[in-house]
Amino acid sequence: xxxxxxxxxxxxxxxxxxxxxxxxxxxxxxxxxxxxxxxxxxxxxxxxxxxxxxxxxxxxxxxxxxxxxxxxxxxxxxxxxxxxxxxxxxxxxxxxxxxxxxxxxxxxxxxxxxxxxxxxxxxxxxxxxxxxxxxxxxxxxxxxxxxxxxxxxxxxxxxxxxxxxxxxxxxxxxxxxxxxxxxxxxxxxxxxxxxxxxxxxxxxxxxxxxxxxxxxxxxxxxxxxxxxxxxxxxxxxxxxxxxxxxxxxxxxxxxxxxxxxxxxxxxxxxxxxxxxxxxxxxxxxxxxxxxxxxxxxxxxxxxxxxxxxxxxxxxxxxxxxxxxxxxxxxxxxxxxxxxxxxxxxxxxxxxxxxxxxxxxxxxxxxxxxxxxxxxxxxxxxxxxxxxxxxxxxxxxxxxxxxxxxxxxxxxx
Numbered sequence: 001x002x003x004x005x006x007x008x009x010x011x012x013x014x015x016x017x018x019x020x021x022x023x024x025x026x027x028x029x030x031x032x033x034x035x036x037x038x039x040x041x042x043x044x045x046x047x048x049x050x051x052x053x054x055x056x057x058x059x060x061x062x063x064x065x066x067x068x069x070x071x072x073x074x075x076x077x078x079x080x081x082x083x084x085x086x087x088x089x090x091x092x093x094x095x096x097x098x099x100x101x102x103x104x105x106x107x108x109x110x111x112x113x114x115x116x117x118x119x120x121x122x123x124x125x126x127x128x129x130x131x132x133x134x135x136x137x138x139x140x141x142x143x144x145x146x147x148x149x150x151x152x153x154x155x156x157x158x159x160x161x162x163x164x165x166x167x168x169x170x171x172x173x174x175x176x177x178x179x180x181x182x183x184x185x186x187x188x189x190x191x192x193x194x195x196x197x198x199x200x201x202x203x204x205x206x207x208x209x210x211x212x213x214x215x216x217x218x219x220x221x222x223x224x225x226x227x228x229x230x231x232x233x234x235x236x237x238x239x240x241x242x243x244x245x246x247x248x249x250x251x252x253x254x255x256x257x258x259x260x261x262x263x264x265x266x267x268x269x270x271x272x273x274x275x276x277x278x279x280x281x282x283x284x285x286x287x288x289x290x291x292x293x294x295x296x297x298x299x300x301x302x303x304x305x306x307x308x309x310x311x312x313x314x315x316x317x318x319x320x321x322x323x324x325x326x327x328x329x330x331x332x333x334x335x336x337x338x339x340x341x342x343x344x345x346x347x348x349x350x351x352x353x354x355x356x357x358x359x360x361x362x363x364x365x366x367x368x369x370x371x372x373x374x375x376x377x378x379x380x381x382x383x384x385x386x387x388x389x390x391x392x393x394x395x396x397x398x399x400x401x402x403x404x405x406x407x408x409x410x411x412x
Contacts, residue, residue, distance in 0.1 A: 013163065017156035022149045029141035037134055044126040045105075049093035052107030056119045060109070072118045082106050086116050095123070103127050162192045170199055178207040218265030224258050260376040267383035274310040274388045278411040281307040285337055288315040294326050294333070301338040306411035313384045314408075317392070318342070320377040321404045329402055340408040350396035359394070378404075 059071050075083045085092035086108035097103040101124075108118035165182060172180035181203060182196035228251075235251045238244040266272050282304040289296050318335075321344040325333045329346025336343040360378035378394075381404075385392040391407045 013160045014153045014156040018149050018153040021152035022145055025141075025145055025148055029137075029144070033134070033137045033141070036137065037130070040130055040133060044123070044130060045095055048095065048105035048121060048123050048126060049107065051121045052093055052105045052119060053091075055121055056107040056109060056117075059119055060117070070119055072120070073115065075116055078108065078116070078118045079106060082108050082118060083116055086110050086118070096120070097123075097127075159192055162196070166192070166196050166199055169196075169203075173199070173203050173206070178203055178210060214265065214268040217261055217268070221258055221261035221265055224254075225262070228255055228258055257376070260380060263380055264376065264383065267380070267387070272384075272387045274313060276308050276310055276388070278306050278308050279311055280304055281309075281340060281342075281408070282337055284309075284311050284314055285318060285335065285342060288318040289322065289335060291315065292319050292322050294322060295331070296322050296325075296333040296335050296344075299334060299336045301336060305339050307340045307408045308411040309390070309408050310388045313388050317381045317384050317388075317390075317406060318344070320381040321406070324377045324381075325402065325404075340410050342406040342408070344404045344406075345397060345401050347401040349402075350400060351394050351402045356394055356396070 055070070072078055079094055079096050079098075082092060082094040082096075085094065087110060090110045092108050094106045094108075095103065096106055103123040103126075104120040105123050106118055106120045108116055110116055162184060165184065169180050169182045181200050183200075184193055184196040232251055232255060235244070235248045238247065282300055284307075286298060289298060322333060322335065325344055325346035325348075329348030332347060334343075334345045336345070355378075360382050382392050385406060389409050393405045393407075395403045395405070397403050
């Protein structure tokens, strides 16, 4: 149904081209028709006037009663315009179609005694011929339109299809598939090929920049790991004091950040592999919340179900979502398990519009009223969800609060 609706959508390029071709054909047909009609009419008038003059000359030169009977001597029986023109010029011809079913061509002459004599010839055959010609021109013009418009729509389908392919590729790139390419080649001067080449070049540029960013993240994390381990060891050797506790706390934060960067680099490289197995989802969620050490209200809807997932990665996802809800939202934090769907919700100001529109972005802090952060927790949760074959979506509740929904595939 969608394909049929798209086929007959009036804003489609194919129908715009068809309408343009139809308009051009109508303009040409109208112009040619008017020229032919005018030319035919002028020729008919000239031929009719010549026939009338010939009949008038023949009747005046003939002594036959039949010939002279065809002459009209009474000006009252002539068209008034003809009588006036004859008196003014000596001779004149006039086409009279006052009776549309019996048109006549009159020819008149001023005699030497000042009298006006005239004769007429029947123009009905000429009128019928012109009407038939006009009718045939319109019929064949409509027939040509009936053939040309569908053919033009079909001819427009090829560039239309190529443009749709470019649009699909651009949407895939916008959705994050930077490996998508149009792979269309064309000759010089092909505008659609130029557009496709531009889209492919844009994708190559974006992919290169993303790879550089991922490579930079991985390099920074690995370079920081070695001195960080020494810093952790040194912090543990410091004498107990308030300053030592502060140093150790900052070292732990730095260590967590580096570990998050390393995890993101592995996710970017695509080397993470899930170890799937069937588990009781309720038990995994309960144990995961207990390990986070933060307060969250756990709600189960329906009977416990089995899910096929990687418990370690699921624990990582839930921990990041719950900690993010506590850090950037407001209590109470609720975790609802409904079948194989897990919903984590807080009662804060909700996710910012940029996150809802573009998804989690690393090193992009949230809005001021949701606190500050590095944007790594939700990025890692999204990446791990892809690894285990789950979908993670973000939204805001109607009555306030951020909502993260994790949907796992059922067991089997």
